[in-house]
Amino acid sequence: MKKAMFLIVGAAAVLLVFMFVAGEQGQPEASGGGRQLDLSGFDPARVSALELSGVRRATLQRDGSGWTVADPGAPESRFMADEAMVKEALESLARVSGAKFVTGEADRLAAFWLDNAQGLKVRILQEGRPPLELVLGKDGASNGGTYVRMAANTEVFEHPVLLGWRWRRRVMDWSDPRLVRVAPEDITQLVFRVGDDAPVTVTSTGTPGGWRLADGTQVPEGFRFSARVAEQVARDFAGVEVQEVLAGEAAAEAARVLATAHDTVEARLKDGKTVVLRLGRAPESQDPVFVQLEGDARVYGVSTAAALQVRKRLVDFRDLRLLDFAREKVNRLRIQAGETTVVVAKDAQGWALREPQTPPESFRFDASQVEAQLVWLQQLEAARLLDAPVEDAQAGLSSPVAWVEVSEEGGGVQTLRLGNAVPDVPGGFKEVYARGARDGFTYAVEDRARAWLARGLVLFSAP
The missing domain is CATH 2.60.40 (Immunoglobulin-like)
Structure with a gap:
């Protein structure tokens, strides 16, 4: 009897110990397995x-x-x-x-x-x-x-x-400042509708330099289209950044303004989708410029500079390069600025200085600088075409302030002439009259181009 009682008490004791241990294991403070981070209602x-x-x-x-x-x-x-x-x-x-x-x-x-x-x-x-x-x-x-x-x-x-x-x-x-979330290489066509001008459409073949004006586009006499400009506009369109998202009454007022008058840039993509950006016709002094994406009720503010980069007319796609030569064929380069003349020529041994025949003793000719100057001349662009006629004498193109001759194998010679300062330049910039070899038009070029050529012999000096 006593033995049976002893066994019962012992079993009870073991059970109590087991329950205690189990209970302790069930407490989160002991093992962390009980309490849980409950985010089941989170979606x-x-x-x-x-x-x-x-x-x-x-x-x-x-x-x-x-x-x-x-x-x-x-x-x-x-x-x-x-x-x-x-x-x-x-x-x-x-x-x-x-x-x-x-x-x-x-x-x-x-x-x-x-x-x-x-x-x-x-x-x-x-x-x-x-x-x-x-x-x-x-x-x-x-x-x-x-x-x-x-x-x-x-x-x-x-x-x-x-x-x-x-x-x-x-x-x-x-924040993500991108307004238009597309890759430039996915844009196959851009259509610009600005003011009362006829729409301008440019299309891409998908290859570098493959942009062109749409067939049938009416252009002025002598107009040359710049595929490089179109390619840059595509990059600018994809890179427009938002300065702010308008809210409240400011957004409502901006939306009313945009509904009344706006310019548009329409981008058509490889996948067939279309992105249309509306730009408010604000004065250039206004910053930011109000814009909207078609299908998006929100109104955004972008910088004036960003708006100018994508608000394009036909004239903005004019190729303004002044020279067009193949660098590998050039065998002579002559630069005259004021009373200083520098001539370099290429023979079997490479580029050599021909004039001045007796350069300063400290001068060290660097043939690689010739290639650098040819690249610069190839890429030199005018700031704008001057529509109003101007006499060569008045422009200083009869006796240029700076004169460049680029000679190619076979006898072809291209010239660039930079003349007097252009008066009354918008924005207070300094420009000079210019005429290149590609046509007979008179252009305005930033004055820093003249200042660069005026360096003369230094352009070909070793660092």
Whole structure:
């Protein structure tokens, strides 16, 4: 009897010990296996806004056109947000598998940067679900992630993903300034409608230098199309950056202005899609210029310079290069500026200085500089074609201030003449009259071209 009683008491004792141990294992403070970081109600696809406060302040909102970001202290100044960056941050937060419970002690929050002074507070608004409020703390948890807690309590967890660099961003760190998110090489056609001018269409073959005017385009006599300019405009169109996203009454007023009068740039892409940019017809002094993308209700502000880069008329596609020669065929170059004349020529041994015959003793001729000057002359462009006629004597082209002769094998010679200063230049720039070998037109060239040629012998000196 006593033996039976002893066995019963012993079994009970063992059971109590087992229950105690099991109960201890069920407590999160003992193993971390009980309490979990519960983000089951979080769905990145449903997120409509993010409100960040604490060590970083930013408000991100999603609408039908994508994400925008603003400083909570200036909500009227919004910027386009990098959608890939926002998506990656949200998805990283949702990956909670492997999260570990650390502690529930409030006095330890500062050690994990989860107190009010160091924590990043994140309020996540979701469609059809209650807001989710978290505090993100210090990186470097034992599982390689970031310390985090729900804002409503002090329970600290180790999130398994490094969140700090994804979430602790300033307003402009979240922003993506690109207005048109296309690659320049994907643009096959650009159509420009500016003011009352006839539309201008340029198309690309998809190869470098493959841009051309659309068949049937009416051009002035002597007009030469520049494929290089068209290629640059395509790059500029793809690179337009937003200065701000207008909000409130400012956006409404800008939209009304754009609806009344605007210019457009239409880009057609390889995949058949079309992107249409509307530009407000603002005076050049206005900055920013109001713009809209067709199908996007938002109104943006871009710099005046950016607007000028894509607002193009036919005249803007004129090839303004003044010389056209093959460098490999050039065998003589003569530059005269004022009373100074320099001549270099190529023979079987290469380039050599021919004039002056007795250069200064300190001068060291560098043949590679000849090639550099030929490249510069090939790429030299006028600032503009001068429509108003001007006599050669008045322009200083009868007795040029600077004169260049480029001789090629076979006897061909191309000349460039730079003359007097052009009066009343818009914008206060300094220009001189110029005439090249490609046609008989008179152009205006930036004065720095004359100043460069005036260096004379120094152009061919060894560094």
